[in-house]
Amino acid sequence: MKHNFGAGPGILPHEVLKQSAEGVMNFNGTGLSILEISHRSPEFEAVLNEAVALVKELLNVPEGYSVLFLQGGASTEFALVPYNLLPEGGKAAYVDTGVWASKALKEAKYFGQTEVVASSKESNYTYIPKDFTIPKDAAYIHITSNNTIYGTQMQSFFKSPVPVVCDMSSDIFSRVFDVADFGLIYAGAQKNMGPAGVTMVIVKDSILGKTGRQIPSMFNYQVQIDGGSMYNTPPCFAIYVSMLTLRWLKAKGGVPGIEQENIAKAKALYDEIDRNPLFKPVCATEDRSHMNVCFVMENPEHEKPFLKLCDEKGIVGIKGHRSVGGFRASIYNALPITSVHVLIDAMQEFQEKNK
């Protein structure tokens, strides 16, 4: 039995894996694999339609927004956002809360001016800057809701005079929020929504088509909307697994239901980090992520033996990112609280052994 705390591609529900494997052999009784059926078949179109409908239902997506399933990961959206939203000579505002936020910023520079309105880079991104002014002449403001590497998360969002664009790759579907606060949301699927290979985009239709730019078809959100995410062959299997994962989420009580579980999992683990004298947290208490729990050891020499103990318990994917060190326990939607308790037990056992 493995306990998968990997940061992404991350854990998926066991029943989703089972249904996915069945679909690879015989999809919905067609006698064909989901890997070899036409994306134009009624059977696949039903999958895509259900995936879109589940996103709209689970996130209460208001009228006037489109839901897309694209390829290329969040890193592609880093470029597509300014391509579609930043006019020539225009300016975009960015909040720099980590490596991914700053990569998004880097790509925007290919398309126009950028302004970093806040950054926590000077403290190695251990907190979320909260005190910033949104320039009213910006085409949009870009934020990253959860920072996987540092274990920080925006606890709330804000009203803005310009469209808010948010990279929610690592906490989409983990907590209740209001889509209406955003102009565009994007998320690589491989943390809370499905496997690597598909990116979800939710975009407010009215913010598109205002830049005057000529945009190649595959990079043009309007073309993708008009094509219903099927301008070309979509990543059928990744969409199928995402749809199954969203079905699973709905059956668990949807986003409000999973949010309560995520709060309980995070609380249990942070409580142990705070209690156990061998461990310490790495980021500001008020910005602690409910998805990626980062911690180090008071005595760095304890890290290797603790990792070995984790390995013996079937705990995998817990090594911290090289830029932070220590440990990172990713506790995405699909991770059961029992796995969190296995980790807590290991921390307590290690404390006992090292008294």
Added chain:
Amino acid sequence: MKHNFGAGPGILPHEVLKQSAEGVMNFNGTGLSILEISHRSPEFEAVLNEAVALVKELLNVPEGYSVLFLQGGASTEFALVPYNLLPEGGKAAYVDTGVWASKALKEAKYFGQTEVVASSKESNYTYIPKDFTIPKDAAYIHITSNNTIYGTQMQSFFKSPVPVVCDMSSDIFSRVFDVADFGLIYAGAQKNMGPAGVTMVIVKDSILGKTGRQIPSMFNYQVQIDGGSMYNTPPCFAIYVSMLTLRWLKAKGGVPGIEQENIAKAKALYDEIDRNPLFKPVCATEDRSHMNVCFVMENPEHEKPFLKLCDEKGIVGIKGHRSVGGFRASIYNALPITSVHVLIDAMQEFQEKNK
């Protein structure tokens, strides 16, 4: 038992499907799914490395070329090719042999001048134009080796004074050819190589970096080369299934082995179309594709009942593209010759019934 003649996503070998399904439940004995392991894990890196090595071995890729696994399908490459190869103010040459070729051309127009050096559009693309001059001042010449909709295929390639860029989405790995004749080859995986969701690119390193363009990271072939197809999270599962398909191909005798099978399958089917008075081919005999066999019926009223008969025999995916009508039997690498004989038997049975 289904006989999958679908044009793509197309048939995959049964043993590849079986191994893929196993990987979804427990990948290589890790106790984790291929859908939930880190792309930076040694286990996944081994998959990607083997996929690249198999491409190089099966196609005899010469030194000085890089093999990439990207996302977005051939339609994304339609834009990435001029983005990376066409200088501002430069010109690219295109051979227009069908809908996909003309879509590639359309995307190039976002980046510079284009010249159509040959086209068979006036005959609804029923033949491959062969008599054209390559402009020496073009940055590259773009061709489409096989045209799925019309069932035409370039039977041979040519030497060129400028780099040849080829969309091989629908016949890659189906026949022997010399990679050295090309500057860049791209192929969506979902016909002969794997599932939808991954695109293979083979590029001659020396043709890159010459345009002076500033290219966003994800669209920059050099960035993807430097990142070993892992600049960001790759589509792990689609790469895994592609690797398994290439392993299967190698075990079958590689490209020379499958080419002989493909010739035999195509000959059997075209022979029946030529012999059977109820059916007729739609394109020039010398340009007949060994991948997509298009045909219509002498009496259009026969088409519906023949389709019904096919359905009864488990033959699926055989309806022709709406722009050509009739039938299209896609006989990709993974389609066994026994399935071709089931189709031929159905054609003969239909002839008997309609004497």
